[in-house]
Amino acid sequence: DAKTTQPPSMDCAEGRAANLPCNHSTISGNEYVYWYRQIHSQGPQYIIHGLKNNETNEMASLIITEDRKSSTLILPHATLRDTAVYYCIAYLYNNNDMRFGAGTRLTVKP
Amino acid sequence: KAGVTQTPRYLIKTRGQQVTLSCSPISGHRSVSWYQQTPGQGLQFLFEYFSETQRNKGNFPGRFSGRQFSNSRSEMNVSTLELGDSALYLCASSIQNTGELFFGEGSRLTVL
Numbered sequence: 001d002a003k004t005t006q007p008p009s010m011d012c013a014e015g016r017a018a019n020l021p022c023n024h025s026t027i028s029g030n031e032y033v034y035w036y037r038q039i040h041s042q043g044p045q046y047i048i049h050g051l052k053n054n055e056t057n058e059m060a061s062l063i064i065t066e067d068r069k070s071s072t073l074i075l076p077h078a079t080l081r082d083t084a085v086y087y088c089i090a091y092l093y094n095n096n097d098m099r100f101g102a103g104t105r106l107t108v109k110p
Numbered sequence: 111k112a113g114v115t116q117t118p119r120y121l122i123k124t125r126g127q128q129v130t131l132s133c134s135p136i137s138g139h140r141s142v143s144w145y146q147q148t149p150g151q152g153l154q155f156l157f158e159y160f161s162e163t164q165r166n167k168g169n170f171p172g173r174f175s176g177r178q179f180s181n182s183r184s185e186m187n188v189s190t191l192e193l194g195d196s197a198l199y200l201c202a203s204s205i206q207n208t209g210e211l212f213f214g215e216g217s218r219l220t221v222l
Contacts, residue, residue, distance in 0.1 A: 034209045043114075043200050043213025044153070087153075091209045096141055097166040098202075098211055100153035 004088045009105040012082075018075040020104050022088030025069040033064060034091045035073050036100070037084040044087065044100070047073065078108045112136065114214035116201050122220045128189040131217045135182050135203030142184040143211060144176060147198040156199075159184055160206060188219075196221045 005023045012018040024033065034049040048055055048062045050071070055062045061074040075082055087103040115134040123129050135142050143166075144156040155168040159178035176186040182203075188195055198218050202211035 032209060036211075038153075043202070043216055044211070045213070046210045049209055089209075093209065094207055096143075096158055096160065096204075096207050097155065098143065098209060099155050100145070102152055 004090055004101055006086070006088055006101065006104045008102065009107070011107050011109055012075075012078045014080060014108050014110050015077055018078040018082065018106055018108070020073040020075075020086050020088075020106060021070065022073070023070045024088070024090050027068055027090045028092075029068075031090045031092050033062065033068075033071050034089045034098070035060070035062065036087045036089065037082075038087070038103070039081075039084040047086075049091070078106075080108050080110065082106065083108045114201055114203050114212050116199075116214035116217050118217055119215065120218050120220075122222060123191050124222050125191055125193060127191050128187060129191060129219060130185055130187045131199050131201075131219075133184045133186075133201030133203075133214060135184070135201075136212055138205070139203035139212070140182050140206055141204045142178055142182065143202045143204070144184070144186050145200040145202070146170075147200060147216070148194075148196070153200070156186065191221045193221050195219065 035047040036044040038044040050062045064071045085103040117132045141160045143158040147153045158166040162178045173189045178184045198216045200216045202213045204211045
């Protein structure tokens, strides 16, 4: 399985874009990049996923580099409620085995 | 649409006892995964079930077991509890093989 590496923590000002990086230099061609977040004391919440192309939904945007060795999750206008641990995961579809790493603790400050 | 339901939400046990946790997935979801979360180890994968069959298993001792019923509800059991088993146990359900997991609120186990 490809491993991902993320910075342990980041800060972001409220209302600004939060850009969370993820390195997955050993990802295989058929592994997707998934992002989840976990707000304190709650179960993780799915955010977005992608394979090669950039993706956007109502929560965030996912930018994957052309060589697929890294990606960035973008929260366009961070709010205090976006304070959470964000997990980047390389996932093989027919494995159904989602493994979470340490993630990035994002703190949005007023 | 009801979410993933886990029971009980909180429980306290003593060392050596056993515990059974229950998970009711979202209607129509046939895959159920279990995770253990502790401050020191983070979110660790326990096992995943689909159609009553365990398809994947994490690196946990045999004291941790699970099963899935024909209605997709799942239970996990921990026997001979140890202090280190104190954790938040999370269950997640999904439609087959999608990576979009829906998590319950968890069962917080304290072992004294």
